[in-house]
Amino acid sequence: MTKEEIIEKVKKNMKAIGWLDYDREIGIECWDKEEIEDREYNKREIYRVFFRFPDEPMFTTDGKPNGAIEGYYCSCYVDANTFEILYYSRPHGYIEPDGTY
Numbered sequence: 001m002t003k004e005e006i007i008e009k010v011k012k013n014m015k016a017i018g019w020l021d022y023d024r025e026i027g028i029e030c031w032d033k034e035e036i037e038d039r040e041y042n043k044r045e046i047y048r049v050f051f052r053f054p055d056e057p058m059f060t061t062d063g064k065p066n067g068a069i070e071g072y073y074c075s076c077y078v079d080a081n082t083f084e085i086l087y088y089s090r091p092h093g094y095i096e097p098d099g100t101y
Contacts, residue, residue, distance in 0.1 A: 001083050003030035003047070010049045010076045013085055017099030027051060033080045039087070039094065045080035 001009075007028050028051040035045050052073045060066045074090040088095040095101055 006030050006047055006078055006083065007049060009083070010078065010085065013097055014076075017095075017097075019088075019095070019099065036077075038077070046086065047078045047080055049076040049078060050074075051076075 007030050011028065028049060031048045031050060033045055033047055035043055036048075038044050038046075050073070058066045072091050074088055076088050077086040078084070079086055085097040087097065093101060
């Protein structure tokens with residue numbers, strides 16, 4: 001599986017779990033294969049798919065623009081052997097491929 005195919009798989013999964021709007025394009029990058037220690041402290045080879053959510057505008061109670069909430073950086077971990085999505089990592093914790101926390 002190529003890096004582009006891995007990115008498409010991650011995009012489809014994010015859309016399926018409602019984590020990515022169809023009308024938004026976010027920058028997604030797939031890094032080279034690397035060996036990490038996963039959440040269960042096992043060594044495994046993965047592809048890390050890195051992306052940043054766009055900034056969200058903030059408004060006052062009367063609807064006037066009042067700044068923006070900066071988009072956050074996330075990673076998706078994909079097993080390098082099976083190409084199974086393992087989990088998403090974000091600043092507020094982990095999200096499973098089925099969308100649960």
